[in-house]
Amino acid sequence: MTILEATSPRSDHRASARQIWLLTVVLSLLLLSALSLRFGLRPISWHSIWDSFVAYDATNANHLVLQGMRLPRLLAAWLAGAALAGSGALIQSLTRNPLADPGLLGINGGASLGVILCIFLLGISDPAYFVWVAMGGGLISTVLVFFLGSAGQGTPLRLILAGAALSALFLALGRSLLLISQRSLDVYRFWVLGGLDGIEMATLAALLPFFAVGAALAAVSSFNLNAMMLGEDTARSLGLRVGLARGLAVCAIVCLCGATVSMAGPIAFVGLIVPHMARRFSGADMRWCLLFSALLGAGLMILADLMGRLPVFGGNMQAGVMAALLGGPALVWLIRRNGRAAL
Numbered sequence: 001m002t003i004l005e006a007t008s009p010r011s012d013h014r015a016s017a018r019q020i021w022l023l024t025v026v027l028s029l030l031l032l033s034a035l036s037l038r039f040g041l042r043p044i045s046w047h048s049i050w051d052s053f054v055a056y057d058a059t060n061a062n063h064l065v066l067q068g069m070r071l072p073r074l075l076a077a078w079l080a081g082a083a084l085a086g087s088g089a090l091i092q093s094l095t096r097n098p099l100a101d102p103g104l105l106g107i108n109g110g111a112s113l114g115v116i117l118c119i120f121l122l123g124i125s126d127p128a129y130f131v132w133v134a135m136g137g138g139l140i141s142t143v144l145v146f147f148l149g150s151a152g153q154g155t156p157l158r159l160i161l162a163g164a165a166l167s168a169l170f171l172a173l174g175r176s177l178l179l180i181s182q183r184s185l186d187v188y189r190f191w192v193l194g195g196l197d198g199i200e201m202a203t204l205a206a207l208l209p210f211f212a213v214g215a216a217l218a219a220v221s222s223f224n225l226n227a228m229m230l231g232e233d234t235a236r237s238l239g240l241r242v243g244l245a246r247g248l249a250v251c252a253i254v255c256l257c258g259a260t261v262s263m264a265g266p267i268a269f270v271g272l273i274v275p276h277m278a279r280r281f282s283g284a285d286m287r288w289c290l291l292f293s294a295l296l297g298a299g300l301m302i303l304a305d306l307m308g309r310l311p312v313f314g315g316n317m318q319a320g321v322m323a324a325l326l327g328g329p330a331l332v333w334l335i336r337r338n339g340r341a342a343l
Contacts, residue, residue: 018288021281025295032302036074037066040309076199077301077319079211080264081274083256085297086218088271089278089289093225094249095160101271102257105163105250108266109170110141111258112188116174119184131203134262135210141166142254146247195318196264196305207259214255221249222286229284267320269327270297277330300326 037049044062052063084102091100102108114137115130145166149159178185224245227235232242260267278292301319304326308317 014283018281018283022292022295025281025292025299029295029299029302032299032306033074033078036077036302036306037070039306040070041311072199072201072204073196073305074302075204076196076263077305078298079204079207080196080260080267081270081297081299081301082294083211083214083260083297084267084270085274085278085293085300086215086290087253087256087260088297089275089286089293090218090221090225090249090253091271092275093229093286093289094246094253095157097160098276099272100160101268102253102261103167103266103268103271104160105253105257106141106145106166106170107138107254107257108261109167109174110144111135111138111261112266113137113141113170113174116177116184116188119187120177120181131207131262134265135207135258138258138261139254141170142250142258146250195320197316197318199263203263207263210255210259214252214259217248217252217255218290219287221245221252222290225249225286229286265320267301267323269324269331270300273327273331274300 034049038044038046042062042065044066048060048062049066051057052060052066056067057063088101091102091105092098095104097104111134114133114135117137118124118129118133145159145163148162148166178188224235224240227238227240228242228245230238235242235245257271274297275289275293278289278296282288282292300323304322305319307313307326308319308322313322
């Protein structure tokens with residue numbers, strides 16, 4: 001029970017409903033994960049899936065597909081969806097802007113410009129190198145946004161304006177370079193669609209520390225943001241160091257978004273739409289909102305990746321494209337159902 005909730009029969013009923021929804025979401029996520037391993041251009045039986053885990057055979061083609069391609073892809077979808085949705089919830093709470101998402105803080109723009117510079121200046125076309133340049137670009141851009149947004153009397157509005165301005169600048173610089181280099185455009189356009197193709201366990205292992213640090217900082221920030229929702233003056237009176245709390249939240253966003261964008265490219269809508277869905281189950285408590293956002297975000301990414309592999313979509317549609325196709329109508333539905341209250 002938090003200071004945001006009063007102890008009453010109504011709050012007890014809400015807590016029970018929240019636990020039921022949490023169980024439902026977890027079971028749905030496990031079902032989607034199983035379907036993601038089962039279906040694709042090459043359907044694999046449940047028996048083969050079980051055997052690939054308990055009696056792996058390196059000469060069995062189904063086992064190779066499962067362990068070498070579908071399992072890394074599934075884990076990447078879990079990480080990317082949870083990280084983007086969780087960071088979206090943090091950004092919306094931190095900036096008090098219901099339309100904020102990772103792109104607003106310049107992370108997508110900085111990561112994209114880093115990849116373009118890597119292709120344009122160094123002639124590198126191997127996606128394995130994009131992980132680190134995108135991560136560096138996202139980190140640098142977010143630090144710049146935080147520095148500019150915190151200068152003087154730092155406010156959430158200044159942070160948003162700094163992010164929007166730098167995003168526009170990075171976008172303009174990137175497009176200018178792509179216009180004068182057809183080769184750079186050819187290499188870049190596949191990465192920018194946002195997908196989980198070709199992700200290997202080694203890539204996941206290299207990025208896992210960033211996801212772990214980001215998740216730990218996000219968990220700490222959820223307590224701080226609960227206090228800040230009461231107003232910064234009230235939070236200070238409770239002993240919270242507001243500047244430090246804001247800095248921890250930004251570090252969490254940098255780690256989660258930077259690692260995701262560098263792994264799967266800039267994926268839109270997940271960080272925007274999922275927190276609104278999560279708040280329908282979690283209420284105002286940021287701890288529960290963060291948990292529901294992570295689970296629902298992972299589910300959305302797995303569903304988008306699974307649908308993209310169906311024959312009706314050509315069997316190889318990028319997860320980032322499918323996430324936008326799913327997220328757009330969902331956002332419209334939320335707005336029409338609840339009007340401004342949904343946002």
